[in-house]
Amino acid sequence: MIKARIVVTLKNGVLDPQGKAIEGALGNLGFAGVASVRQGKVFDVEIDGEDAETARTHLSDMCDKLLANTVIENYSVEIA
Structure with a gap:
């Protein structure tokens, strides 16, 4: 049995509204500098x-x- 981890991310230049929402929420929770x-x-x-x-x-x-x-x-594929 082979274990792997696949990480999928948006390409550079693609808008990320969910990331922006998280960024704003972190600021509202007092996490400065994000x-x-x-x-x-x-x-x-x-x-x-x-x-x-x-x-x-x-x-x-x-x-x-x-x-x-x-x-x-x-995406990236990492074999454990």
Whole structure:
């Protein structure tokens, strides 16, 4: 069993209204000095297989087809 973490974030230049809302809320809660917040998603996936490169290929295919909107999002795959 191979464990992996997929991190999906918005590409630079894509507006992030949720990140802006979090940034404002942190300021209202007294956390000064927060210059910018960008939000994203994290997926922890366990996949059958022994070969990390094959697993990485399958995980990337999952991101391309479902987990990330590659028009506006980037993703990274980390094998544990």
